[in-house]
Amino acid sequence: MASRTAARRAGTGVMLLVGLVVAGLGPAAKPAASSMSPADLEQLRIGRIEVAGNLTLSRTAILATVRARVGELFDTASAEQDIQRLAKLEGVEYAYYNTAVEDGRVVLTYVVVERNLARTVAFVGNRHFKDSVLSRELGFQQGDYLDVFQVNAATARIVDKYREKGFAFAEVRLDESQLDRGRVVYQITEGPRVRIKAVRFEGNRSLEAKELQKAIKTKPRSFLVFPVDFNQDTIDADVITLQRVYQDKAFLNATVRAEVDFTEDRGGARVTFIIDEGPAYAVRHLTIRGVPAADPNLLPQDLKLGEQRIYSQQRGEYDAKQIRSRYLEQGYVDAQVAHRRTFVGDSQVDVDFEVDPGRRYRIGRIDVTGNQTTQDNVIRRILDEEGFTPGQWYDADAARGDGQGELEVIVRRTAITESAKITPGPALPDSDRRDATVSVIEGQTGSIMFGAGVASDSGVVGQIVYDQRNFDISDYPQSLSDLIYGKAFKGAGQRLRIAWNPGTVVSTFSVSFTEPYLYDRPVSLEVGAYGFERWRDAYDEGRLKGYVTLEKRYADRWRRGLAVRAENVDVDDLEYDAPIEVRDVKGGNNLFGLQFFIRKDTTDNRYLPTTGYNFTASYEQVGGDHTFGIVSATQRWYRTLYEDLAERKTVLETKLHAATIVGDAPLFEKFYAGGTGSLRGFDYRGVSPRGLQYNPTTPIVNPQREDAIGSDWILLANAEIAVPLESESLAWLFFIDTGAIDSGGIRASVGTGLQIQIPQWFGPVPMRFEIATPFMKESEDETRTFSFSVGVLF
Structure with missing residues (x-):
């Protein structure tokens, strides 16, 4: 009898059956099996080496793997090692060898049993999801080696996919009878798509149902309109959420469970959360x-x-x-x-x-690590401004060591790093000082952004922006490759921003350079240029401006500074009936301004403040072709009125703005009210004194006051409440706007709207849709009921 041995991997019964069939076919075509003992066979030389059972593996690949060679003495141990090597080949389930004797020589046959392939993958009964969608849930694809465990695991993933979309009764069965032919077939019974019809609460004596509803995700409608799919996982998570809500309200023993009642057609579900509050501690x-x-x-x-x-x-x-x-x-x-x-x-x-409390420590040495591009002083000057310097008490709350301390957040945002952690060094027995290590991971500081927006006040606007927030004006490139690969002009914490915003109504471009720490002190320097074109009702306005701004920051959050501008304002393309106030400034107008300002910001969030205030006041003296002054002040307050069980805050924002002209200013420097950010319910610049129609060559019969010419002073008072809906990124707005100018009486409007915050890596981009109705206005005012602004970067 021929000697036969095998090395096998873990496999399935189906694979074993295929292997036995192949094994039976392989030796049938060979010479008669040898009845010699292994010891006798090892006295003979190998006359021929054969390969059997291979379907996708080539004969050459198999022979290249084994060590046996024709003409060598047959060796049982070497043959055993050969089949071990064959069994390790990709796609091989297991391998063995056969021997036979022919003309006094050994015929050695290596038999490989290959893993089956997933030759076809099919879904039967799926109507809601396309095959391509379900295929992404499998974890394998057609042509891969067939792994029965993986194929079965995919069944559960397909079920989960259906359950996520509300198919609570979906069933998926794998047709195992076809696996031996390499066919993977999933039989799907989708069942009805179940929607949430009602959500009820029982046993909630202390907390109102409407408050509990805000804390959970299971609800009949999303965004007040869209139906919600039934999802058992979401309900289970809501049970945990409600228990936490009650425990946070002192009901430490509260228990919650959910019961689901499906409608007769199984297309709807009524969910009841049954609450046992227990005592309040x-x-x-x-x-x-x-x-x-x-x-x-x-x-x-x-x-x-x-x-x-x-x-x-x-x-x-x-x-x-x-x-x-x-x-x-x-x-x-x-x-x-x-x-x-x-x-x-x-x-x-x-x-x-x-x-x-432990011992009290002062700050010792400060080390900065991880900053490969950013200069050390960029980070150290931030610490200096915040008072985290050697000799000061070590503020381990601001420098928590986890990257979330207030000082760590300031370093991360100001130095534009991906992360910043400040950790104390080891305590020394005889020292009252602890060294600190600032560890940063540098992030992306430069970007090119493309975007677009549309607003009722400014039409459609495109956007192309280059922004480098870790610029170094003195880091010149040493080679062309430094410039191409962005290795130059980086590391000093300066900012260079170039923006072009072409639009249908207004177009702008700007270039600005900012040094936030002039001579490493808390003084910022900004130098820039700005261009502007806008189509007004009676004329076109173009501006070209250069400016320099210096601002000093103080520890109590106050800032003061001065700004200088040189600007040319071009007024052209006048309408035939443009008022005399427009004609008086036709052509180029040169302005030179010197502004002094102070400001303070105590808000808790740059983008979505919920508490605090910011204040700005300034005086600018302008000379050139026109001489006048501008006094302006703005105060905004933010206050959280209510925080629901999901920690979403209802915020009241109030604004008071006042400004006046000192002297005689041209109309393009005067004040106009109306539009978003001013008086909603009125058109953009719809509240203004009006100029009388005028044409110097052709007198106008019965001239009217139509075109806005600006006011010498303005007063605005606004109040807005933002109520979060699904999340803080979506809020329902209620507002009242009031204002007055130097003609007419007080204007006022009331309205509502929707605010959406679109997340971006640099901060959220707001979208607003507002409806407002004036209830106090003048006959010459221009009104607008609906206003909006939509912007996105991509």
């Missing part, structure tokens, strides 16, 4: 231990917990964090605060905060 005694070791005055005054106040784990953790933060910011780098609670009776707890 209150604080009986609150104790803070360990404070005498430090300074009791360090304790924050705005703790959320207190005796007879409601208790929640979240409030306790918040207070512990607040207490620790107060110590950290005063130099207690290793301060720890433990929060413990003890239940007393059925609805009370005793709360203990154990404070371990």
